[in-house]
Amino acid sequence: MSKITDEMIARYVDGELDAEGVAAVDAAVAADPALGARIVRESHLRAVAARALGDVLTEPVPERLRQAVEASARSAEIIKLDFKKPRGGPVAPAPAKPSRLPAWAAAAACLVVGLLVAQAFGMIRTKPFETAPRAGQPASAALTVALDRKLSGEAGLVHVGFSFRDSGGQACRTFQIDRTAGVACRREQGWSVRMAADAPTAPPGGRGDYRMAASATPPAVLEAVDVMIVGEPLDRPQEIAARKAGWK
Amino acid sequence: MNAFQQEMVELLPRLRRFGRVLTRDRSDADDLVQITVERALMREDQWTPGTRLDSWMFRIMKNAWIDETRARKRRDVVLAPEAAGLGIGDDGAARAERRLEVAEVERELMRLPEDQRLAVALVLVEGLSYREAASVLETPEGTLTSRLVRGRNAILARLGGEGSAA
Numbered sequence: 001m002s003k004i005t006d007e008m009i010a011r012y013v014d015g016e017l018d019a020e021g022v023a024a025v026d027a028a029v030a031a032d033p034a035l036g037a038r039i040v041r042e043s044h045l046r047a048v049a050a051r052a053l054g055d056v057l058t059e060p061v062p063e064r065l066r067q068a069v070e071a072s073a074r075s076a077e078i079i080k081l082d083f084k085k086p087r088g089g090p091v092a093p094a095p096a097k098p099s100r101l102p103a104w105a106a107a108a109a110c111l112v113v114g115l116l117v118a119q120a121f122g123m124i125r126t127k128p129f130e131t132a133p134r135a136g137q138p139a140s141a142a143l144t145v146a147l148d149r150k151l152s153g154e155a156g157l158v159h160v161g162f163s164f165r166d167s168g169g170q171a172c173r174t175f176q177i178d179r180t181a182g183v184a185c186r187r188e189q190g191w192s193v194r195m196a197a198d199a200p201t202a203p204p205g206g207r208g209d210y211r212m213a214a215s216a217t218p219p220a221v222l223e224a225v226d227v228m229i230v231g232e233p234l235d236r237p238q239e240i241a242a243r244k245a246g247w248k
Numbered sequence: 249m250n251a252f253q254q255e256m257v258e259l260l261p262r263l264r265r266f267g268r269v270l271t272r273d274r275s276d277a278d279d280l281v282q283i284t285v286e287r288a289l290m291r292e293d294q295w296t297p298g299t300r301l302d303s304w305m306f307r308i309m310k311n312a313w314i315d316e317t318r319a320r321k322r323r324d325v326v327l328a329p330e331a332a333g334l335g336i337g338d339d340g341a342a343r344a345e346r347r348l349e350v351a352e353v354e355r356e357l358m359r360l361p362e363d364q365r366l367a368v369a370l371v372l373v374e375g376l377s378y379r380e381a382a383s384v385l386e387t388p389e390g391t392l393t394s395r396l397v398r399g400r401n402a403i404l405a406r407l408g409g410e411g412s413a414a
Contacts, residue, residue, distance in 0.1 A: 006397045014371060016378050045353065045404060049372035052354045056265040062278055065264075068285045069256050070249060 004028045004035060012145075013042045019149050026154070133177065139184050139191035147173050147184055147191045148247070151239055161217045163234040163242065164225065171247040172228060174221055181218045183225060186247040195224045252292055255301050256285065262374065266306055269369040270313045272358055280316065284309040303376060306384040310366070356403040364399030367392055372400075 004025055011017035012025045029036045133139065139147060146158035152173070154160065161174035161181075172185040172194065182196030197220040217225075234242060249257070263284060267277030287308050288295075295304055357368060363385075370381035382392040 006401065007393055010393070010397050010400060011378075014378070041404060042400065045400065046372055048350055048353045049357065049368070050375065051350045052357060052369075052373050053265045053268055054350070056268060057261040061260045061264065065260055065278060065281055065285065066257060068282045069253050069260075069289070 009035075009039060009042055013039060013046055015145055017145075022145055022149060026150075133180060133182055133184075133193045133196050135182070135193055135195045137193050138189070139193055143175065143177070143184065143193075144191055147175065147186075149243070151236070151243070161221075163239050164229045165231060165234070166228045167230050169230075171234075171242050172225075174217055174225065176217075181221050183221060183228065185228075194228070195221070197221060252295070252297075252301075253289070256288065256305070259302055259305060260285075262302060263305060263309065266309060266369065266374065269357070269365060269373070270309065270362075280309060280313055283312045283316070287312060300380065302374070303380045303384050306370065306374070307386065310384060310386075352407060353403065356406050357399075359406075360399045360402060364395045364402065367395035368399040368403070371396055 008017060008021055008025060012022060017025065025035075025039070029039065133143060143158055146160060150158070150160045152160050152162045159176045161176065163171060163173045166172050166185060170185050170187070172183055174183050175181065176199050179199050180196055181199035183194045184191045185194050186192075197218060199218045199221075260281065263281045264277055267280045267284075268274065271277045271280055284305060288305050291308070295301065357365060357373075360368065366385060367381060370376045370384055371378065374381075376384065378389055378392055378396075381396075382389040385392060387395075
């Protein structure tokens with residue numbers, strides 16, 4: 001049995017595990033399908049829990065709470081004014097912004113890492129649709145961990161096919177998670193999924209057959225790469241250098 | 249309103265959500281948010297601009313709740329989670345199945361003992377890092393981590409299927 005503790009699993013799924021630990025978990029998963037299933041389940045929990053109590057975020061905030069902020073704000077301003085005379089113009093409290101939610105919801109979507117890929121993991125057991133990484137979305141924690149740290153062809157739940165640079169000079173990598181394959185590119189804030197498509201077969205996982213990686217890439221992904229790529233795919237030394245440089 | 253207050257207004261939905269995790273009751277949650285806002289405004293000078301306002305306010309809220317529960321001890325009577333009135337809107341059959349699953353996780357989250365419930369909520373629902381969550385709860389990171397693991401295992405075990413392997 002593997003010596004992977006519950007804590008390591010939690011940290012892996014939450015993106016809180018160091019590189020050494022991630023490697024240990026990945027290696028253990030390759031040899032222990034039950035552990036893989038466990039991680040899928042934990043990832044799925046994370047994805048679902050991120051939406052728990054979501055109704056509170058979209059319902060209107062009671063007026064009294066908004067007033068609590070503004071009322072105290074007003075008295076605070078008055079006290080300040082009494083002590084030191086004006087620091088600016090008049091202190092009429094600005095009318096509160098009427099919009100509350102959408103900006104927030106978007107921020108939440110970005111903050112809650114783990115969602116998309118965790119869902120992708122979830123699809124192994126559950127419904128196929130809501131789960132896959134989608135084009136235009138930021139990469140989740142698990143995908144980010146893999147894209148940041150794995151060299152192409154290494155075993156694990158997330159399989160990275162190969163790396164290349166796009167016309168902006170940014171690093172991009174092909175990946176596959178269960179039956180979803182795609183391309184993610186490094187942006188300032190992290191990895192962004194540029195395209196994703198169904199993959200006919202499970203990733204090559206675990207047998208060290210990494211030169212197979214490119215040929216196992218689904219045609220739709222290769223087509224997307226064709227459009228994006230500038231130059232040749234990175235070779236192993238270039239990939240190691242890029243990883244060292246944080247894929248910048 | 250200054251930037252501090254503006255940011256606070258934007259945080260209100262999340263403060264209300266964390267309030268529900270703490271109190272397991274809608275109206276208690278909003279009362280707690282109000283107390284939290286008032287305390288936070290009085291302590292504006294204790295907040296370091298550039299640090300996370302959410303963690304800071306969650307911490308104030310957690311402490312306000314401790315004060316509140318001390319004041320009314322009888323609160324420890326276990327609230328049936330169903331009574332907490334966690335609404336599940338029914339907009340669209342397409343989303344019904346997914347929402348059911350979210351509702352199950354919500355229900356199990358609310359059944360956890362408070363220390364595990366807060367750890368799970370801060371990390372999985374609010375998306376804080378372990379370090380930030382530990383600072384909200386004013387516990388060492390190791391304590392946070394073990395509460396988180398126990399809470400997660402309990403949820404997974406209750407949701408059936410393959411639970412914790414360990």
